[in-house]
Amino acid sequence: MTGARRLLGAWRRGTADTLELLVTCYRQDRGRTLVALALMVAGTVAAPLTALALRAMTDAAVDGAAGRVVVAAVVVAAAGIATLTFAHFAHIAYFELAELDVLAYEARFMTISNGSASMAHHDSPRFADTLTVLEREIQRLRVGLQALLTAMGLAGALILTFVALGTVDPWLFLLPLAALPALVLGGAAERVVDRARGESAPSTRGARHLYRLATTASASKELRVLRLRDEMRTRHSALWSDATATLHRAQVRGALLRLLGQLAFVAAYVAAVLIVVRAALAGERSAGDVVLVVVAAAQVNLQVTAAVTVGQDLARLRSTFRRMREAEEQAAPPTPDGTGTPPARLTRGIEVDRVTFGYDSSPDLALRDVSLSLPAGATVAIVGENGSGKSSLVKILCGLYEPTSGTVRVDAVDLRDLAPHAWSARLAACFQDFVRFELPAVQAVGVGDVRHVDDEVRVGAALARADAQDVVDQLEDGLRTPLGKTYADGAELSGGQWQRLALGRTFMREDPLLVVLDEPTSALDAETEYALFTRYAEHARRTHHATGAVTVLVSHRFTTVRMADLIVVMADGRVHEVGSHDELVASGGLYSQLHHIQAAAYRS
Helix, strand or coil, X not given: CHHHHHHXXXXXXXXXHHHHHHHHHHHHCHHHHHHHHHHHHHHHHHHHHHHHHHHHHHHHHHHCCHHHHHHHHHHHHHXXXXXXXXXXHHHHHHHHHHHXXXXXXXXXXXXXXXXXXXXXXXXXXXXXXXXXXXHHHHHHHHHHHHHHHHHHHHHHHHHHHHHHHXXXXXXXXXXXXXXXXXXXXXXXXXXXXXXXXXXXXXXXXXXXXXXXXXXXXXXXHHHHHCCCHHHHHHHXXXXXXXXXXXXXXXXXXHHHHHHHHHHHHHHHHHHHHHHHHHHHHCCCCCHHHHHHHXXXXXXXXXXXXXXXXXXXXXXXXXXXXHHHHHHHHHHCCCCCCCCECCCCCCCCEEEEEEEEEECCCCCCEEEEEEEEEEECCCEEEEECCCCCCHHHHHHHHCCCXXXXXXXXXXXXXXXXXXXXXXXXXXXXXXXXXXXXCCCEHHHHHHHHHHHHCCCHXXXXXHHHHCCCHHHHHCCCXXXXXXXXXXXXXXXXXXXXHHHHHHHHHHCCCCCCCEEEEECCXXXXXXXXXHHHHHHHHHHHHHHHHHHCCEEEEEECCHHHCCCCCEEEEEECCEEEEEECHHHHHHHCCHHHHHHHHHHHHHHC
């Protein structure tokens, strides 16, 4: 009983998944959906009608009824034309529908990947494998839609063929049932292949990564200098060979399963023809009946072959939707989103209370029992060597990850109780791995506050605050200049210029509660970084009275953060020291030691 319920549940889920695509089509364009469905069903059902008309025409010819022969011949011709042409006209409608569907599911795919406030799912190899398969399978929705429409037509054709054969001999009612082994084994074959797609995803992902590196301009310098062309090709080939071998073995096993199903039907087909021919020789059946059975049975064979192929495509379609749901579940936040609203102005600041955190992709903790008080209006510098936990702490403050344990409070309110979109709307951040938006310059900066993405006045003010106006001044068309290689006439910038535009983007928001500059000047020299940090600290103090914002500056250069009100020294995921520059230098601790080492290095 439990097994039967499980099978029924699986069938219902499969049917719902299959029909989801048709519902999406209907929402996209009702007219095209109905036209495509009507033409596909009519064209497929016309084939068994041809068999019935041929029987009528044969019997009429034997009886010498010329009028009936002409009528039946017209029906045969019309049904033949419908069989040959309706699917083609349906293709015009469903091809355009499929394009719309691909766009709709790509949008859903983008939402799954980056629609939530949390970034935790991006650290999961399982999620990466799921996205690797989905990225390829979404492009096959065109095939899935064709299979879905064909399946609906085949259902009608099989029923009509079933009835037609049954009118000749009741035993022939069983002939369509002979298709069941082919359908069942075809489904089993697709499951074997689908598992192989998942198993080959890591190798496929690795091969694609190498391909992107080998075809990206930014990587070409190192690849040439290090003479890695042959190494990259060898590794790429090895990974694809591994993925291909996995899929090939699955395809062979699947082909054997499909062959067994087809052989079962062939045996039933031969038996059906022999039954009717024997009855005709005995005078129990007409010549038209023989023609009907031969033609209809042959059509059943074609219908079964088509049904197996369509079944595989539908099974693959269901797998795509299943993976889409799995990706949505994996990307869902671990706890329900809060609904609270951040304060209009910080009065107390941000408290980090015994926060511990680790990434899913690493067995080591990135943060260990971190406690900090970031006063409202303060400029806080977080320093430490690479891997000390600086960026992880910043991501926790921004709400991009939830602590494994501990709490972050904004004016005494748990950050988890605030609505993620409301908190992110009060952030301004520039990260070390900033995005190079290949858009017109005004938009590449303006997306920092998308409400004013084309506002040149606001963009100019943001660039001035970031001391980056000179970057735009050097562009041929100023703020209207397209950036990057996406445009044929796009301006290519240096790493430092891209970074300064990213800093301008950070200052588009005029009322943030938290400003984060995470290694924002990594492409600049130490002297320029110091000048910019000083400028940002002064700007933070001027805007303190507006929102009480906390400004967090992250750097591994100890010599450039002396202007901060508070300096936090990180080491091994822990807070090692906290104080002002003068206090930390005087203490003779880690900050003092590393500060003197770096200062001496720059002097030399």
